[in-house]
Amino acid sequence: MTRLVLEAKGLAREYGPVVAVDDVNLSLGEGEFLTVFGPNGAGKSSLLGMLGGAMRPTRGHVLIRGQRLAYSDVEWRHQVGILSHRGFLYGQLTVEENLRFYGRLFGLTDLDQRIPERLERVGLADRIRFQVRQLSHGMRQRLSLARALLHDPDVILLDEPYTGLDPSAAGVLRGVLAGLRDGRRTVVMVTHNLKEGLELATRVAIQVSGRFAWEGTQADVGGEAFERHYHRVVEGRS
Amino acid sequence: MTRLVLEAKGLAREYGPVVAVDDVNLSLGEGEFLTVFGPNGAGKSSLLGMLGGAMRPTRGHVLIRGQRLAYSDVEWRHQVGILSHRGFLYGQLTVEENLRFYGRLFGLTDLDQRIPERLERVGLADRIRFQVRQLSHGMRQRLSLARALLHDPDVILLDEPYTGLDPSAAGVLRGVLAGLRDGRRTVVMVTHNLKEGLELATRVAIQVSGRFAWEGTQADVGGEAFERHYHRVVEGRS
Amino acid sequence: MRTYIDQIRAIIWKDLVLELRTRERIAAMGAFAVLAAILFNFSIDTTSTRPEDVAAGLIWMTLVFGGLLGVGRTFYLESQDNALLGLLTSPVPKDAIYLAKTLANFALLFIVSVLVLGVFALFFGLDLGANVGGIILVLGLGSLGFVALGTLFAAISTGTTMGETLLPILVFPLLVPMVIYGVTSTGRLIAGRPFDEVEGNVRMLGAFAVAALAAGAMLFRYVVED
Amino acid sequence: MRTYIDQIRAIIWKDLVLELRTRERIAAMGAFAVLAAILFNFSIDTTSTRPEDVAAGLIWMTLVFGGLLGVGRTFYLESQDNALLGLLTSPVPKDAIYLAKTLANFALLFIVSVLVLGVFALFFGLDLGANVGGIILVLGLGSLGFVALGTLFAAISTGTTMGETLLPILVFPLLVPMVIYGVTSTGRLIAGRPFDEVEGNVRMLGAFAVAALAAGAMLFRYVVED
Amino acid sequence: MATAGMRRGGTALTLVGLAGLVFVYWMSFFWVSTEINQGVVQRIFYVHVPAAWTSFMAFGFSALASAMYLWLRDDRLDRAALCAAEGGLVFGTIVLTTGPLWGKIAWGTYWTWEPRLTLTLLLWFIFVGYFMVRNSTEDPEKGKRFAAVVAIIGALDIPFIHMSVIWFRSLHPEPVVAKPDGPSLPADMLTTLLTSLAVFTVIFLGLFLYRYALEGLRAEADLRSRSTAT
């Protein structure tokens, strides 16, 4: 097996009485791509939040390359890229300024080349001078994606990345994600689109009421049959 | 032909130098269901905004049942229901309070029965006392949908309603939309999901760079072939 | 008409619920008034200055400050999930939205200003005597005029759409006459002069409030339309 | 270290660009300052009260209240598209975020307070003479101390359900010592006394600012972690 | 069970303290000599000053526990900080009632705006803020962190209060006990004062332990109700 990159041990998150994530264990090596499916409110976003260090677990902990996440340390954050439901973008800054701002926070120095190149890749090159609030929904999602991957992270956490993308942008994203399967990265993706989700995954999980109700690999998943399987798992558990 | 309900004549919307919607003409009768596809930034949301009276056209105008939209008049708004990218929800109010608030604005009197019934339908009944900001992404989308349809509008405008919904909620939505095809309503839906979009449509349009680059009916659309057709239209025009 | 009033009530109810969610807000405002009074006390040397002379100015300063703070929040709440657009696309006349917002703001600001008056009277040992009613009337009219303009002002500067930076600068000078009338009348009343003496000023304040309300109700639609 | 400074610069740059684009805070603070000056001009009877006696107090009151208005909005900007979370998940130490926010706020507040000084000098006909430099130094240190505490507590109050209302309740009690030093030294300098006479007070102001900055930089991480 | 023991201990200490209080009253009313300048009123001193010091101690302890909580994230530390802050508020309230009573007789007014008095009042306010912050977040963890920060910064006010009589011209008496060159007080007065201080400290500890045990029980109950709910 390849080197372990991202692990979760007994991870749990509660919001007052609501148990959003409940005892999730996980270990992902280099080059692995985990897709998490699950009904609304199953705790997928909360799980990603904890894996990315955006949220402290109520119980349990996360390890990156064997190191327990230290919230006061910032070094490991260079390795992580997060795309969440909310874009983390400033509406009043332009597309270019948003990326430049994040680039500087990550200590990148080649922003003058990097930014146009990335914008080209997500098809936003002609909007570089637009303020974010002037962008359409899908353009914003493209920009969030560019932002999340700007610093070439090794660990990539994507929460419903296909949201709002038109068919060609979805195609581009598929290409980008396939490009990430270069054996050096670890990806966790949450999506509701079974087809898109299965396409690139090396591993698949179905989260229900906070727990992983089912886990498997590509091989366990028989194409068309997966949809029925998903519904069976979800109904069996919730 | 059935009675005309929703018409657009030479509709255009510019944001400074950007032409978002460009000379769109449209006429939809009772019972018609128009799906609009198109790349990000094509102007679909802007078009819906104008059809729903949320945004004034730069040129052209909209008619509802032959009456030109008067922005100072509020009567016709009773007939229109809008689901936009943004949910129009108050994060600090509970699910129930949000619906009650909108219900009162629309002058509904049977809210005590109506609200629980609608929440049941979108599968949020158990969250009735939750504040909206405590909901997950998909739950919020379900609530926005309930809000948009709360007053049983005749003209329904949906901007990417499937966003964030899990497979079963998507199934529920499909049911709700099918229920709307009762011959008395007029629906315009924007989506990027070709399959979901075609399923219920009686008419289909592909918008590119503000204009309707292609329009047709269910019959013109040959199942699988539509995806190729879509890409051809988009590439030919943009 | 019944719908109109019910819609206004729905909006006010919603605004006040949102306020109450932030629970002890009234208590917080009380504490705020006390602390402001303490702070004033330290910043003004009461051996060389008589409290009566400055109290009116300080009360109005708190009113203006509280008003700016409160009114500024009005549309922030609405902008969170674009809820304002939800309001604008519902069958509520624009002037109803404006009136509801203004009244909700007024309720809050008026409570604060009466609270501030009480605290100041206590701390500075002001003898308000028979003029209490008059002062409260003045503060009420002042609050109303302030929120009537302030709500419009806030809608503009929240940059719903049309709001570029020129308009606030146009609205702002309008507040000045009101503040002048308000402070002068409050000051005289605190000094124990009879109400008759300030009646003209109070009329002006009233006229100002009414004019501001009318202008706001009429102009609001142009500020928020898209 | 180079990255650290560059990160701070990036955040300050971003905050100031946003402020220049929207002018939200500077407009509110400026409007408040000018209104306050006008208020006092009309509320204080200059025959019985010498302007020099109250000017220092009023300047500081305006500074405190104006600062509150400005500082309270610091984290609003960030909350729009959850941008604060973007900041917190980037490899920027929390104290750098704190320092950057504090400095950006300082820049705004300092400008406003110098503005207020100018407006008051103009309205009350104060003769600042050779002490201008000293007064500006005092206001600068005061602003720094204020934003150092204010930014920390703004982060706290934004995180509570009470929002901005809580901010004054938390900061006022802590500000009092600073205001006492500030007002006394400003008052003396306005009265034309030599700088030596207030040097001790100014030192205390400086010490307060440094202590507040240090405490803020150390404690901020506990406020924003999630 | 440890909590039950603690509660019993707390109750016992409080009772001992209350008994001690009777003794202190006896001392201050019958035993100690009357101060020459102020007369009988001066006897408030034996409640006023120990209460002030006990509240300082309580707030200081609360700040310390808060700092440790931020470091170690042990809920017990947070509970300790909370209970100490409550104790501080109780004794602070005693200072803020005895002071004005004394003031009415000694100065002819209940209250003046004077640095030590004001800062004492503000310290009290800060800890009211402590409770407000705690209760106004929906995530309890967040409330605990926020409150801890408030307690730490609030406690920084204490040295200001102590020094305020020296730094500013002031009505309030300057230190007669807690000053660099030692107490300047007749021996019997000092003895009474120190006895009283000891008794107040015992009462504080008693109340503290009792409340701490109670909070512990409540936390356990919370945990139990949650695990049965899921």
Ligand code: HEM
């Ligand atoms: C009116 C409200 C009052 C408040 C809030 C108040 C507060 C305090 C506080 C907080 C302390 C402890 C300070 C320290 O040791 O650092 C203290 C000590 C003391 N107070 Fe008061 N006080 C008040 C009124 C008075 C009055 C009227 C008198 C007598 C004329 C008085 C006499 C003293 C004395 C003698 C001490 C001990 C000083 C020392 O040895 O350090 N206090 N007071």
Ligand SMILES: Nc1ncnc2c1ncn2[C@@H]1O[C@H](COP(=O)(O)OP(=O)(O)OP(=O)(O)O)[C@@H](O)[C@H]1O
């Ligand atoms: N801030 C919050 N306060 C209280 N409860 C919350 C909060 N955020 C999330 N929750 C609750 O936690 C649970 C999990 O939410 P989460 O957002 O992780 O779900 P999800 O799996 O991402 O759902 P979706 O597919 O709809 O995005 C939900 O029941 C939600 O109501």
Ligand SMILES: Nc1ncnc2c1ncn2[C@@H]1O[C@H](COP(=O)(O)OP(=O)(O)OP(=O)(O)O)[C@@H](O)[C@H]1O
């Ligand atoms: N407020 C605005 N100011 C300036 N330009 C805007 C504004 N809103 C939208 N635009 C521009 O108008 C065009 C159309 O936007 P619109 O949101 O209608 O697209 P859309 O078809 O809905 O795209 P998507 O599929 O991404 O949601 C885009 O080019 C966008 O940049």
Ligand SMILES: [Mg+2]
């Ligand atoms: Mg989610």
Ligand SMILES: [Mg+2]
């Ligand atoms: Mg759109």
